[in-house]
Amino acid sequence: MEVRSRAPGKIILTGEHAVVHGSSAIAAAIDLYTHVLFRLPSLSENHGSVELELKDLGLVFSWPSQRLEERFHSMDTLPSTPQSCSSDHLKLIASLVEEKNIPEDKIWLSSGVCAFLYLYTSIHGYKPATVAVTSELPLGSGLGSSASFCVALAAAFLALSTRVSINDEKDGWLTLTTSDLELVNKWAFEGEKIMHGKPSGIDNTVSTFGRVVMFKSGELNQIQSTAPLRMLVTNTKVGRNTKKLVAGVSERVARHPGSMNAIFTSVDFISKELATVLETPTSDDFSVTTREKMIEELMEMNQGLLQCMGVSHPSIENVLRATEKYKLTSKLTGAGGGGCVLTLLPTLITGTVVDEVIADLESIGFQCLKVEVGGKGLEVCFG
Ligand SMILES: Nc1ncnc2c1ncn2[C@@H]1O[C@H](COP(=O)(O)OP(=O)(O)O)[C@@H](O)[C@H]1O
Numbered sequence: 001m002e003v004r005s006r007a008p009g010k011i012i013l014t015g016e017h018a019v020v021h022g023s024s025a026i027a028a029a030i031d032l033y034t035h036v037l038f039r040l041p042s043l044s045e046n047h048g049s050v051e052l053e054l055k056d057l058g059l060v061f062s063w064p065s066q067r068l069e070e071r072f073h074s075m076d077t078l079p080s081t082p083q084s085c086s087s088d089h090l091k092l093i094a095s096l097v098e099e100k101n102i103p104e105d106k107i108w109l110s111s112g113v114c115a116f117l118y119l120y121t122s123i124h125g126y127k128p129a130t131v132a133v134t135s136e137l138p139l140g141s142g143l144g145s146s147a148s149f150c151v152a153l154a155a156a157f158l159a160l161s162t163r164v165s166i167n168d169e170k171d172g173w174l175t176l177t178t179s180d181l182e183l184v185n186k187w188a189f190e191g192e193k194i195m196h197g198k199p200s201g202i203d204n205t206v207s208t209f210g211r212v213v214m215f216k217s218g219e220l221n222q223i224q225s226t227a228p229l230r231m232l233v234t235n236t237k238v239g240r241n242t243k244k245l246v247a248g249v250s251e252r253v254a255r256h257p258g259s260m261n262a263i264f265t266s267v268d269f270i271s272k273e274l275a276t277v278l279e280t281p282t283s284d285d286f287s288v289t290t291r292e293k294m295i296e297e298l299m300e301m302n303q304g305l306l307q308c309m310g311v312s313h314p315s316i317e318n319v320l321r322a323t324e325k326y327k328l329t330s331k332l333t334g335a336g337g338g339g340c341v342l343t344l345l346p347t348l349i350t351g352t353v354v355d356e357v358i359a360d361l362e363s364i365g366f367q368c369l370k371v372e373v374g375g376k377g378l379e380v381c382f383g
């Protein structure tokens with residue numbers, strides 16, 4: 001028996017970090033996915049283990065089911081509803097991951113493997129299975145790979161544990177009902193907590209539900225954008241870790257509470273204004289160019305405030321300068337500190353100019369990705 005799931009990454013148009021502190025943020029799904037293939041072995045192929053195959057990284061980890069059961073027997077590991085992983089429970093999981101001797105240059109993977117073990121054992125128990133993961137997203141770059149990893153895993157485990165109701169349809173990609181998407185989203189949030197420490201929930205929410213969303217304090221509002229948004233994503237290829245960057249901002253808040261809260265309030269206004277701009281139909285009084293100028297100005301202001309939060313990086317500033325030469329506006333997306341940068345591609349820009357911008361950025365050593373913005377969320381497929 002097997003199920004596949006795929007969950008998109010995201011871009012944050014405005015509001016990253018501030019959203020962790022209660023401000024509004026606007027994010028959109030992108031057409032780059034994490035894919036999970038979850039297989040329960042037949043009796044003849046039963047290997048008695050829970051096996052995680054990270055295909056892009058060429059790594060396989062496996063834990064005998066019996067050993068997992070013995071290690072966790074004192075834990076309440078089969079909650080019927082999503083629950084946070086307690087620190088004792090996480091210590092146990094971390095010790096099972098440490099035994100795998102993940103190579104030092106890939107040690108950043110550990111938190112992902114911990115999140116996998118937590119979601120697997122909580123939702124599915126200890127039964128032998130093979131879980132294969134591939135991702136079209138650059139990992140640890142601000143495009144929400146951690147959240148899409150958790151969403152795709154939680155969906156696959158729930159789908160084969162019959163904890164979600166699926167239509168009768170047997171072939172093709174299916175979307176879940178809203179209440180099942182909410183369940184997946186809650187589990188994915190628990191996985192994100194293991195990876196981010198203190199996530200806002202925006203990444204798992206947009207990966208689950210797709211589209212363009214405004215998010216504030218756990219509340220989701222769909223944005224009906226009146227025109228397509230064209231964005232170029234530039235990966236600076238400077239590695240960074242969301243958990244550390246989020247913690248760094250909280251430390252700055254502790255040192256400068258008044259100033260930082262004023263910044264978060266400004267970001268809240270910026271996101272709300274962006275929502276209005278996106279939802280306002282273009283007309284004689286509000287042309288596409290005016291709309292795009294407004295979006296650019298809001299992105300520019302948000303980038304300035306992200307600098308004030310201490311999460312920009314020289315590589316990000318380089319992208320800003322390189323795109324400014326073409327009168328284009330850019331802003332970091334995700335946690336910053338390196339990672340990815342967004343550049344708005346106005347409607348009137350020609351393909352030749354876009355190609356020149358990309359060539360310039362790639363000549364500096366960056367990687368450009370053309371993404372579709374605001375598409376679908378999580379889907380599953382039985383086969
Ligand atoms: N396909 C994947 N395979 C294994 N781990 C993954 C995968 N996708 C994400 N992760 C985990 O998520 C972490 C990156 O998350 P994070 O630092 O939040 O950056 P982002 O979410 O922007 O990609 C990785 O270090 C890894 O632990």
Ligand SMILES: C[C@@](O)(CCOP(=O)(O)O)CC(=O)O
Binds near residue numbers: 019020141142334335
């Ligand atoms: C910085 C933050 O706002 C977004 C982090 O996104 P990413 O993991 O860098 O893709 C954190 C959060 O909202 O949980």
Ligand SMILES: [Mg+2]
Binds near residue numbers: 146
């Ligand atoms: Mg992340």
